[in-house]
Amino acid sequence: xxxxxxxxxxxxxxxxxxxxxxxxxxxxxxxxxxxxxxxxxxxxxxxxxxxxxxxxxxxxxxxxxxxxxxxxxxxxxxxxxxxxxxxxxxxxxxxxxxxxxxxxxxxxxxxx
Amino acid sequence: xxxxxxxxxxxxxxxxxxxxxxxxxxxxxxxxxxxxxxxxxxxxxxxxxxxxxxxxxxxxxxxxxxxxxxxxxxxxxxxxxxxxxxxxxxxxxxxxxxxxxxxxxxxxxxxxxxx
Numbered sequence: 190x191x192x193x194x195x196x197x198x199x200x201x202x203x204x205x206x207x208x209x210x211x212x213x214x215x216x217x218x219x220x221x222x223x224x225x226x227x228x229x230x231x232x233x234x235x236x237x238x239x240x241x242x243x244x245x246x247x248x249x250x251x252x253x254x255x256x257x258x259x260x261x262x263x264x265x266x267x268x269x270x271x272x273x274x275x276x277x278x279x280x281x282x283x284x285x286x287x288x289x290x291x292x293x294x295x296x297x298x299x300x301x
Numbered sequence: 302x303x304x305x306x307x308x309x310x311x312x313x314x315x316x317x318x319x320x321x322x323x324x325x326x327x328x329x330x331x332x333x334x335x336x337x338x339x340x341x342x343x344x345x346x347x348x349x350x351x352x353x354x355x356x357x358x359x360x361x362x363x364x365x366x367x368x369x370x371x372x373x374x375x376x377x378x379x380x381x382x383x384x385x386x387x388x389x390x391x392x393x394x395x396x397x398x399x400x401x402x403x404x405x406x407x408x409x410x411x412x413x414x415x416x
Contacts, residue, residue: 193344220401230388232345232406244401279344286402287333287352287394292344 192216193293195280201299202270209266210296212280220244221263222281222290223255232279238263267298275300303328305393307407314381315415322410324391325373331395333402334367334374339388339409348389349376381414388412 193214202208214221222245223235237245238257252268263280277297281290304327314320326334332353337345351358351365351374358365362381367374378385391407 230339230409232390232409234403234405237401237403239401245397245403281344289335289347289350290404292337292346294342294344 193280193282193291195278195293195296197296198294199297199299201301203301204270204272206270207266207268208270208298209264210278210280210298211262211264212293213262214280214282214291215261216282216284216291217261218282218284218291219260220283221257221260222283223263223265224279224281224292226277226279226295228276236263236265270298270300272300274298303331303393303395303403303405305391305405305407307391307410309410310408311411311413313413313415316381316383318381318414320378320381320385320412320414322376322389322391322412323373324375324393324407325371326393326405327372328393328395329369329372331393333394334365335392335394335404336363336365336376337390337392337406339390341387345390378412381412383414383416386412386414 220239222237236255241257257263277295280293283290307324335350338348339345364377389410392404394404
């Protein structure tokens, strides 16, 4: 009965490859997010969708493309992976204004 | 936009002591302030939150205080236990021009509780 689930948990790949990370939430929330956490633990928002509509796009390279097929899913596709993309990527969801965000357990992306 | 500063970056205490983590924010329109605990290999988990119409909130050993005038808020953990060891994040949320909210996180505090 995991609330926010991400797959895969670990992703190791070569520079230049294209990869996707999937996220699903079963909380019935309207808003979903992607965050990037670097090696120093800084948590930065990348994207947010509300009811399948993009509402936040934080100057992320256009190699990153989020897709929300329905409000329970928000996937992240990354083209032409670079060394600097190595990080932990977290998906989160929120039910309403001034309500807590619920996070998944992250996807650790390592670029060789 | 909002900017959140968090101190200290690391905090070591003995079991049973209290721990205090402080955050300041820049946007006076921010009105929601959650605190998250992140254990190794896990995502951040909400431990307590406070809204701008309240100055203090307590949940067992955890309390949060908010000073809107000074734009700072603090997390207090009493009677610390080794299982409290983790990275703690504060965050502030305000309404953007679009009407939607965005959480801005502090830089994190690594708390180590020694037995």
